[in-house]
Amino acid sequence: MAKALEGIRVLDLTRMYGGPLGTMILAELGAEVIKVELPGGGDAIRTTAPLTEGQESYRFVALNRGKRGITLNFHTEEGRRICKELVKKSDVLVENFTPGVMERFGLGYRELEKHNPRLIYTSISGFGHTGPSRHRVAFDTIIQAMGGMISINGHPDSPPTKVGSAIADFLGGIFADLAILAALQYRSRTNEGQFIDMSMQDCVWYITAIQFLPYYLATGKEPPRIGNRQLEVTPFNIYKAKDGYIVIGVVTVAQWHRLLEVIGREDLKDIPEYYSQATRIEHTEEIDAIVEAWTKQRTVDEILKLLNDADLACSPVPTFGQVANDPQLASRDMQVEIEQSISGKLKMPGSVFKMSKTPSDATQQAPFLGQHNADVYSELLGYDQKTITQLQQEGVI
Ligand SMILES: CC(C)(COP(=O)(O)OP(=O)(O)OC[C@H]1O[C@@H](n2cnc3c(N)ncnc32)[C@H](O)[C@@H]1OP(=O)(O)O)[C@@H](O)C(=O)NCCC(=O)NCCS
Known part of the structure; x- marks a missing residue:
């Protein structure tokens, strides 16, 4: 069956959690997502436990299904040139480097839009590209703290407590997807790409402030940590x-x-x-x-x-195990089995997108490092096997 985002190509420079979730969702919805990783090691999540018998990280697979995987080293001049060639063939680029990193490579939006004015360039970062915190590196707990989530979470007498799931990371990826879809819609009207500056702190603050800012403004008091209660309704x-x-x-x-x-x-x-x-x-x-x-x-x-x-x-x-075996979730395919080239069959979370005309697909495999180098570089850039081998030997891919 047709997929909603068929025909959209995403150059995915994201690593870790939030960015990869966002681009995986685009893949589930039908986009062609090409994950670009540094040769030699790739996304740091590839080595995080638990590992399968084939030494693949379950979590990496969970976050990168449906993507094609290539390697490309931006430390080399040739790698940066190839990136620009790939940008010319892409609709969307998503990255989650610290702001400034892509500019230092000469691959910031101002440069890349010259090569493809229709490009939707999405940067997901801890604090955004403007403001005093823009250069800070960030992980989930830091953003949960700086977005106000930790200030209102937990019981009144407990020490600071974060939300268990990496909600700040994941919100960044999900909100980025919303912006990308809006930008695609805008581009279909105007033929213009644009720069999306997605701050994880903005995202966490936004969902925290909706509930807690009214109390703070109305009372002038710090919102209390309320454990399992609600601030506005009871019982x-x-x-x-x-x-x-x-x-x-x-x-x-x-x-x-x-x-x-x-x-x-x-x-x-x-x-x-x-x-x-x-x-x-x-x-x-x-x-x-x-x-x-x-x-x-x-x-x-x-x-x-x-x-x-x-x-x-x-x-x-x-318990978590009881939820994992919940018949309601099972009836909605919220666990699926996928077939990895290296690790064989693995169970993974299913897709939340149940769409009558364009159903999503969460059952595709995640790439091993550089799995699609030959396919992507020959299909998109017309490189022959000799060139690809040479680029590999030179450490470019
Ligand atoms: C995630 C984060 C903390 C990682 O910090 P970091 O490893 O120091 O990464 P930076 O973004 O500052 O720099 C990117 C590094 O990856 C390297 N890298 C990654 N892919 C590369 C590629 N294809 N080619 C060349 N270098 C690459 C860069 O060279 C750079 O390393 P260097 O400084 O040694 O040259 C940081 O990128 C960040 O704050 N990102 C935004 C918030 C975020 O996404 N957090 C994680 C949420 S899950």
């Missing part, structure tokens, strides 16, 4: 049950009333302070205590049955 928490924990979330008045009926506290319906969220939130602790007094007397299964029957939002707190 909404993880409560103790007899044999585990249960998540309950109540937002509307109707849900609040249904919860009171289920827990046998209809007497609370008419208490004015409890009626709306705006005033109920002032009484979070006493309301959480009322709900937990009820949940503590029952097992997780009993509570789930009662709350589901009343159409209330609730869930247990499964």
